[in-house]
Every structure is written in structure tokens, then in C-alpha cells.
Amino acid sequence: MKKNHTQEILLIAILALTSAFLYIYLSIFQTLQKTPQPILNSQEIRVLDPKLDEKLLEELEQRRM
């Protein structure tokens, strides 16, 4: 009895394609999850507060020394 291998080859090809797409998806996922080195250090990130208590300065000016 002659055996037809074309269906098996097609099945292997489909599995290979599915595996390839899964591998590509996982590679992209890994790339997105990877934490790169921060661009700015903690000192550069720190936000400055430009507010100054001017009322306190005025009050100090009125005090004696």
C-alpha cells in the first residue's frame, strides 16, 4: 500500500509556521518587558519646587536683630 506523505509534510509545515510565529511573539514580548538602563539618573529626575514662602521673608524683614 502506497503511503501519501504530503499531508504529513503539510502538518509539519503548519506546526513549524505556528512555532515560528509563537517564537516571534515571545521575542517581541521579551523585548518590551526588558528594562533598559534609565536615561536620567535620580538627581536629574528630581523635581524642583520653585515656590518660596515670600510672606515668611517679609515677616523676617520686619523682625529686629
Add this chain to the structure above:
Amino acid sequence: MDINSKNEFPRYRRYFTDLGRLSQRLPIRSFGWLSFTILVITFFALAAIKPTLVTIAQLNKEIEDKTEANQKLQQKISSIVAAQKTYTKNINLLPLLDEVLPEKNEFPQVAIFLEELASSSGVELRSLGFEKVFTKKTVSAENKDVNLSSMPLNISLGVAGEYSNLKEFLKGLESSRRVIKVESTSFSQSKKAEDWELSLQFTGNAFFAEIMEAK
């Protein structure tokens, strides 16, 4: 064994499949081409599409990170510009802060202040003493870049006068520009000649600070 030989071919014919005839069958031909196409797609997906998509993902992430960093830097630049404006506006008032908490003990200034305050309050300054205390109280700032070490300068003084004047003197002491912490006050009454005299003993601390860069 020479299987290519035409003479031997009939003998081994049953072991061979006629590919030409097989490929002419439509289902087999279709399956073959489909399998080949899928394998080619798989190959190019791994060899070309995967690196391209990974690079695109990396670049997208980098763009997002740099955009976020750019926003933070813009925000910081805005804060620095606002701080510069505030500094320029109040530059004349900033030396007051050095008077509030000077870097050195500056006790002559405190002595002059106490003397002037006593004369303006109408009380008599009887005794005045300073003592430098070598204790440090370190306060870490929020940003952790500077440490503030405040050191107290002990003050003890005695004044005499009327009650309202002594009260005025204490009020002036508490509202001085230099940070002065009142530790204790005590009133005492003594008889001098025929009159009663009210005197006040005061002890407190005036602070000065050392600002050090934190490591």
C-alpha cells in the same frame, strides 16, 4: 548495484514511484505547493520578519522612554526658570536667612541685640553669658543632597525692671530674627533700699548651622 541501468530497471521497478505521474495528481500537487509555501514563509518569518519586529519594538520602547525623559526635563526646566524668577525677585531678602540661622555662632551680634532690646524695653541688663555647646543635631533635607547640622549657643542673662518692661523684653526676645529658643525664665523679687525690684533670669539657645554636602 547499478540501479540506473536500463537492464536492471524492470527488476527494481516496484521499489520506485513514478514522481512525474504522482505530481500530476491535483491534490498531491496542491499539498506540495502549500507545504513549500508555508515552509518558505516560516523561513522568512524567522530570518527577516522576526529581527525587524524586534527592532521595531525596541525602537518604540526607546521612543516612549525618551519622550517621558524629555517631558520630565521640560518640567524641570520650567521649575528652574520659575525658581530663577523667584530668586531674582527675592535676592535682596535672602541674606535675612543667614541672619536667622548663621553659619557661625555670631555671638557679638546676639549680645548687641540683647543690649539694644534691653534699652528699648526699659530694663537693666545685669548679666549676660554665652556658652558654646558642642552638640550637633543633624537634619537631613528631603532631597538628601545637603545635611543641616544645627549647634546651639547657650545664652544666660539677667535683667531687672518693671513687670511690663520685662514682659516687653521677653516678647522682643521671642520675636527676634535670629532663632532663639527659650529654655527657662524665672522672675524673682528682691528688696533694694526701700523699693522692691523685679528681676528676670533667662536661659535659652541661639542656633547656628553648618550646611554640609551629603555624600
